[in-house]
Amino acid sequence: MNARPALGQAFVAFDAYAATLIQWRFRRELMSPRQRILFDYWRAQGGDRGALSVAEFDPLAVWGCIGMLHILQFDAERGDFFYCVYGEEVAIAAQAAMHRRWVLQHPGGAGPVFHAHYRDLMDSGRPWLGEVLTADGGGVAPYWHRMVLPLVSPDGYACATLAEPLDAQPDRRDGRAKADISALDAERLDLAG
Numbered sequence: 434m435n436a437r438p439a440l441g442q443a444f445v446a447f448d449a450y451a452a453t454l455i456q457w458r459f460r461r462e463l464m465s466p467r468q469r470i471l472f473d474y475w476r477a478q479g480g481d482r483g484a485l486s487v488a489e490f491d492p493l494a495v496w497g498c499i500g501m502l503h504i505l506q507f508d509a510e511r512g513d514f515f516y517c518v519y520g521e522e523v524a525i526a527a528q529a530a531m532h533r534r535w536v537l538q539h540p541g542g543a544g545p546v547f548h549a550h551y552r553d554l555m556d557s558g559r560p561w562l563g564e565v566l567t568a569d570g571g572g573v574a575p576y577w578h579r580m581v582l583p584l585v586s587p588d589g590y591a592c593a594t595l596a597e598p599l600d601a602q603p604d605r606r607d608g609r610a611k612a613d614i615s616a617l618d619a620e621r622l623d624l625a626g
Contacts, residue, residue: 451542454550454579456563463562467498468580471595472560475582483558487584487591492518501597505536507555507590513537514551514590526574526598527567543567554581555590565596574598 457463464472474495478485487506492499500522505514519532529540536551537544554561565577576599584591 451568452546453566454546454563455566456561459560459562464580465578465597467501467597468562468578468595471495471498471502471580471582471593475593480582480584481560483583483585485584487517487586490584490593498595501595503531503594503596504584505551505592505594506586506588507551509589511535513548520596523596523598527596551581551590551592554583554592558583 461469461472475481475485478489487504490504492502492504495502499520501520502518503516503520503523504518505516507514514536516531516534516536519530519534524530524532529543531539536548539547550561560583561579561581563579565579567575567577578597578599579594581592581594584593
């Protein structure tokens with residue numbers, strides 16, 4: 434059994450790993466149960482109307498998601514995104530304790546990929562739903578469900594991200610994603626290249 438790391442403890446994958454993001458249509462029926470909890474809270478608090486601020490976001494209201502939840506804020510002076518909160522379950526599965534660190538400090542090739550992804554989302558102002566595939570680096574979880582929801586911030590962009598590690602690539606043909614598979618495949622994004 435792995436020892437439980439302390440919050441903020443620096444530990445990283447031994448080998449660099451890369452990440453590829455694959456966008457899905459933003460549909461509630463494609464969301465995992467945890468993603469639905471976060472999405473329903475965000476929408477009920479006015480997030481879809483640009484009315485939920487990072488200061489008003491209450492992680493305790495989405496308690497079942499908290500170990501997989503990140504809260505990020507953009508720092509214009511530094512040009513990077515700061516993890517105000519980085520879920521402990523994600524830290525263990527990603528072997529990257531990023532709490533109170535910068536996105537570009539991610540191990541391996543993941544930092545630039547996630548930075549470009551958050552930059553694109555900041556520019557668009559839209560939520561994002563999809564998956565992340567990682568080229569294994571020392572036991573990092575290979576597949577992730579991921580959802581990013583924008584928040585209002587006095588300093589610029591902020592967002593809530595839910596990242597769920599999976600043992601196997603999700604089968605989008607099952608009940609979660611019974612929709613148009615060819616349309617989902619057509620929306621693949623590879624931000625690494």
